[in-house]
Amino acid sequence: MNDNQKSLILNSSTQYPLPQGVKLSYGTAGFRADASILESTVFRVGILAALRSLKTQALTGLMITASHNKVNDNGVKIADPSGGMLTQEWEPFADAISNSPTPQHLVQLIDEFVKKENIRFDGARSAEILLGRDTRPSGESLLEAAKQGVYSIVGATATDMGILTTPQLHWMVRARNKGMKATELDYFEQLSSSFRCLVDLTPNQIKMNKTDDKLVVDGANGVGGEKLEVLKKMLNSMVIEVRNSGKEGGVLNEGVGADYVQKEKVVPQGFYLKDVGIRCASLDGDADRLVYFSVQSNNASNIDLVDGDKILSLFALFIKEQLSILKMEGGDHVDENYEARLGVVQTAYANGASTDYLKQLGLEVVFTPTGVKYLHEKAAEYDIGIYFEANGHGTILFSEGFLSWLDARNNELSSKSKGSEQQKAALRLLAVSNLINQAVGDALSGLLLVEAILQYKGWSIHNWSELYHDLPSRQLKVKVVDRTAVVTANAETVVVRPPLIQEAINVEVAKYPRGRSFIRPSGTEDVIRIYAEASIQEAADSLANSVAKLADQFLGFGNSG
Ligand SMILES: CC(=O)N[C@H]1[C@@H](OP(=O)(O)O)O[C@H](CO)[C@@H](O)[C@@H]1O
């Protein structure tokens, strides 16, 4: 970096001092904290986004959101040029600059990093960043901080894309870097046209009954509801009612949204007994998570939850079916029975019944640690990789190689046997690849795919929910002295440190039929999370409680000495 560049960073960072005592970490999903202490962090992430753009010689994205957190929180994360999450290799640098105590120190850190990464400042291509934010009131001033961060790098440009869902911003970054159409309208057009294409390929004999026509969506009082209102106007065939859109005066994520519905297993605000039998869905605050539910007739606050695992199962079932239709009957082309590698990725939080179901379908199921960056990376190893966290974040990734094969296969079929079942299967798979967000999990595109598949199958939410029965489960969290003392292995299913705790957990688990339990340090909160499942709810509760006691004994304050 030349002196001009250094003094530019020095001067602008003086405007954004780090508040006393603040120490943040990029964590599982970017920086998150109370919005009042975040300006300096967001400013510095603006610099980071520009450096990442220079390093990759491509466009990057910066999103201001705290997802399902309370409204007073906010956060910031980066979209890499692929549209995915920031490369994990840069996370330590993100931590270092965000916690750097003085402007001088910050400049020094950046200078060292630029040398180490060999980032070129020769102006061959300037940094270019797309900025987005969710509906949080603090978003506007934080956006200004992000812009100032970007402008601290000579020649860098920042384009404010306005209020967006997180997946929209990731989608735009990916599309821009691929030279495709990338405006918000293009996003809506791609989703709605591929959805219509899928629906047009629904077998004629399938017709849903009246209640099943309607979908009611809880928008978490966030950005998702607003965007869904726009999208739904482009889908004439569907009746979607949006509640908790944020316009009715409700508070973001308060008693509403996918995180609340999935964790508490109760109806969100604005849903009542009159909704029994209707298909309902819930988005989170930045619309990258989706769960479905239906209100139970015995008690209006009870729901039948259809979580990320079941969305995954529905998607996997559909894809597998289309692949086998495509494989029916031979032909003369050598390549035509290309064995597509289909893989399913879950975490230890996936309900055991879902894993059993997927395996019983004959699918390859693999596990990664918690955090979509791990699931996404794994899913990208397959021709078709489907990943979901139980909480409803996930998508389907298609490899370039498979898509070009599919395209060629479709052309071939359309000249030889236009309108055949095989050709329809090829068209369906192509439509899915255009509909489902290839950059990150996206509640809006996920919702449209669920809807198209339910129509295809002629299924009610009840039919879908009956794919398998969830094992009763319980999640708890325990505050301990130092959560980093817990080190796990095998996709977080066993504890390797501290010693002996795993043996003690095993003893508890062995007491319950179908018992399973694990503990891990959270990447977003200062707690240890406990998960337990068993054949009946009381057993899952009791197992979770015993394991929580063990966590307390081995790691708790009582033992801190
Ligand atoms: C059990 C659980 O839901 N964990 C969530 C939560 O991570 P933790 O590391 O468990 O705090 O937030 C992550 C980011 O949103 C999400 O990816 C993950 O699934």
Ligand SMILES: [Mg+2]
């Ligand atoms: Mg989210």
